[in-house]
Amino acid sequence: MASEMLPDEEYEVQDLLLNVGPQHPSTHGVFRMVMTVDGELVKDVVPYIGYLHRGAEKLCETMDYRQGIGFMDRTEYLAGHNAELSYVMAVEKLAGLEVPERAQWIRMILCELNRLSSHFMFMGAFGIDVGVFGTPFIYAWREREAIIDLFEEISGDRMMYAYFRPGGLAWDVPTNFVQRVKEVLVSSKTGIKDFDGLLTDNEIFRARTQGIGYISAEDAIDYGMSGPSLRGSGVPMDVRKDEPYLYYDQIKFEVPVGKNGDVFDRYICRLEEMRQSVSIIEQCLEHLQPGPIMPERMPRMLRTPPGEVYVRTEAPRGEYGVYLVSKGGNRPYRLKVRSACLSNLQPLKQMSVGQYVADAIIVLGSIDIVLSEVDR
Amino acid sequence: MTSEQPEGAQQPTASLDTTIWAEVDRALSGITVTPEAGVLDLIVTIPRDEVVRGLRALKTDAALHFDYLRCLTAVDQEADGIDVVYHLYSTTSKHNLTVKTNLPNDDLFVDTATTVWRAANWLERETAEMFGVRFRGHPDPRTLLMPEDMDDTFPLRKDHPLAEIEILQGEGMGYTEEDSE
Numbered sequence: 336m337a338s339e340m341l342p343d344e345e346y347e348v349q350d351l352l353l354n355v356g357p358q359h360p361s362t363h364g365v366f367r368m369v370m371t372v373d374g375e376l377v378k379d380v381v382p383y384i385g386y387l388h389r390g391a392e393k394l395c396e397t398m399d400y401r402q403g404i405g406f407m408d409r410t411e412y413l414a415g416h417n418a419e420l421s422y423v424m425a426v427e428k429l430a431g432l433e434v435p436e437r438a439q440w441i442r443m444i445l446c447e448l449n450r451l452s453s454h455f456m457f458m459g460a461f462g463i464d465v466g467v468f469g470t471p472f473i474y475a476w477r478e479r480e481a482i483i484d485l486f487e488e489i490s491g492d493r494m495m496y497a498y499f500r501p502g503g504l505a506w507d508v509p510t511n512f513v514q515r516v517k518e519v520l521v522s523s524k525t526g527i528k529d530f531d532g533l534l535t536d537n538e539i540f541r542a543r544t545q546g547i548g549y550i551s552a553e554d555a556i557d558y559g560m561s562g563p564s565l566r567g568s569g570v571p572m573d574v575r576k577d578e579p580y581l582y583y584d585q586i587k588f589e590v591p592v593g594k595n596g597d598v599f600d601r602y603i604c605r606l607e608e609m610r611q612s613v614s615i616i617e618q619c620l621e622h623l624q625p626g627p628i629m630p631e632r633m634p635r636m637l638r639t640p641p642g643e644v645y646v647r648t649e650a651p652r653g654e655y656g657v658y659l660v661s662k663g664g665n666r667p668y669r670l671k672v673r674s675a676c677l678s679n680l681q682p683l684k685q686m687s688v689g690q691y692v693a694d695a696i697i698v699l700g701s702i703d704i705v706l707s708e709v710d711r
Numbered sequence: 712m713t714s715e716q717p718e719g720a721q722q723p724t725a726s727l728d729t730t731i732w733a734e735v736d737r738a739l740s741g742i743t744v745t746p747e748a749g750v751l752d753l754i755v756t757i758p759r760d761e762v763v764r765g766l767r768a769l770k771t772d773a774a775l776h777f778d779y780l781r782c783l784t785a786v787d788q789e790a791d792g793i794d795v796v797y798h799l800y801s802t803t804s805k806h807n808l809t810v811k812t813n814l815p816n817d818d819l820f821v822d823t824a825t826t827v828w829r830a831a832n833w834l835e836r837e838t839a840e841m842f843g844v845r846f847r848g849h850p851d852p853r854t855l856l857m858p859e860d861m862d863d864t865f866p867l868r869k870d871h872p873l874a875e876i877e878i879l880q881g882e883g884m885g886y887t888e889e890d891s892e
Binding site for chain 1: 781832
C-alpha cells in the first residue's frame with residue numbers, strides 16, 4: 336500500500352470513493368454500492384437499493400387473491416413458481432383449502448425445475464463475475480432454455496407463469512409432461528456435469544473464490560441470511576427439511592452444506608443442490624398419478640375469514656416468505672413479502688471489507704441477488 | 712405469572728396447549744403477554760415498552776433460543792394504531808413464533824430490535840419509511856427503498872392514496888363496494 340511505502344509527511348494519502356452502479360453489468364440489476372477504497376483494498380461499502388421498488392405489496396392490497404398471483408412472479412422473476420407457491424399456500428392456509436394430490440406433485444416438480452433454471456442462471460452469471468467470460472454463460476443458457484421451453488409449454492409464458500392458483504393449478508399439464516420433464520432432466524444433468532468440469536476443479540476459479548467473502552455461521556444467522564448463502568457457512572437450514580410443505584417429507588434428499596463460509600462454498604452448495612433437485616424431480620415423477628387439479632367445490636370469488644398467516648418456502652435464493660393479513664373479503668388487508676435477497680444482501684459490507692475491489696464483485700455475485708425481489 | 716388471558720379471544724384457550732405457549736410463557740415471565748393460537752404459529756402480543764426486552768429474553772432463553780429473525784414488518788390497523796410484527800425462528804429447536812406490539816397513532820415509536828438481531832437493521836428501515844414508525848436507537852435511520860427526501864408520506868399506510876388504481880380495478884373487474892366487504 337502507498338501509505339507504507341511513502342512517508343506520510345511528504346505525501347498525503349487519501350481514500351478514494353468508488354461508485355459502482357446503479358447501471359453496471361456486475362451488479363446483476365439496478366443496484367448501487369459506494370466503496371471506499373485504499374488502493375485496491377475495500378475499506379467500506381455502502382449499498383443503495385430501491386431503484387426497482389414498485390409497491391407490489393400495496394398493489395396486492397387492491398386486488399383480489401387471484402390477481403395477486405401475477406405480482407409474485409414479478410418480484411422473483413428468476414423463480415416465479417417458487418414465489419407463487421408461497422403466496423397461494425398463504426391464501427390456502429387462511430381459506431382452509433385442501434389441494435388435490437396431483438396438483439401438489441406438479442407444483443413440486445415445477446418448483447424444483449425452477450430451482451434448476453435459477454441456479455443455471457447463477458452459474459452463468461457467476462462465471463462472468465469471476466472472469467471466465469462466455470463459455471459458462473452460454474452453457475447455462477443452453478440448459479436454462481430447455482427448462483424455460485418446458486415452462487412455456489405448460490403455462491404459456493417463459494418467466495411470468497401465473498400458473499398456480501389458490502387450491503391447485505390453473506389447468507392440467509400437457510399429456511406429454513412426464514416425457515418432456517425426463518428430456519429436460521437429461522440435458523440438465525449434462526449441464527451440471529459440464530459446470531462441475533468447467534469450474535469446480537479449475538485452479539484459477541478456486542484461487543479466485545476460496546477464502547474470499549467469509550462469513551461465520553453465527554453472523555449469517557444473526558443477519559437473517561438463508562438459502563445457499565447461509566448453508567455455505569455450514570448451517571443446515573432448509574425449510575423443505577425443517578418444516579416440510581407439499582410432499583417434501585415423502586421424498587429422500589439431502590441438504591448440502593459448506594464448511595468455510597466463503598464464496599466457493601456458496602457456489603458448491605448450489606451445484607450440489609442442483610443434483611438434489613434432479614433426484615427430487617425423478618422421485619416426484621414416480622408419485623405422479625392422474626386426478627383432479629383443483630378442489631371440487633371452489634367458490635367463484637375466493638374469500639378468506641379474518642386471520643393472519645406467515646408462510647415460508649425454500650426458494651432458490653433462500654426463504655421466500657409471505658405474510659398475509661385478512662380482515663375477511665376477497666383481497667388481502669396487508670401482504671408482506673419477505674425477500675431472501677434483502678436479508679442476504681445486508682452483510683455485504685462485512686463480507687467485502689478487506690478484500691480487493693475485483694473480489695468484492697465476486698462476493699456480490701455469490702449472494703445471487705435478484706434486485707426485483709429486494710426492492711419489490 | 713403476569714400473563715393475562717384476553718377477553719373475548721378468537722381462539723379457544725385449549726388450542727394453545729398444542730403450541731409452545733408453555734415454554735414461551737416461562738421465558739417471558741415478568742412481561743405482560745397475550746397469547747393467541749395462529750393458523751401456523753403461536754402469536755404473542757407484548758406492550759411496546761417491554762417488547763425488546765421480551766425479544767431478547769426469547770433469544771437468550773436456552774430452550775427456545777430464537778436466534779433467527781425471519782421477518783419484521785408492520786400492519787396499519789387504521790384507528791387502532793399500527794402493529795409491528797416480528798417473525799422469529801430458532802435454528803436449533805426449529806420453533807416458530809410471531810411477536811406483535813401495538814403502537815398508538817399519535818405516538819408511533821418502538822425501541823429498535825437491531826440490538827437483538829442485526830437482521831432487523833434493514834427491515835426496520837423499510838418499516839420506518841413505509842409506515843412512519845420511529846425505531847428508537849436505530850444505528851442507521853436512513854431511508855432504504857424510498858428516495859432520501861420522501862419523509863412526509865408513508866406509502867403502505869391505509870390512508871396513502873392509491874385511488875386511481877382502485878377505481879380502475881373496480882371498473883375493470885365489475886366490482887362493487889359489496890364485493891370487497
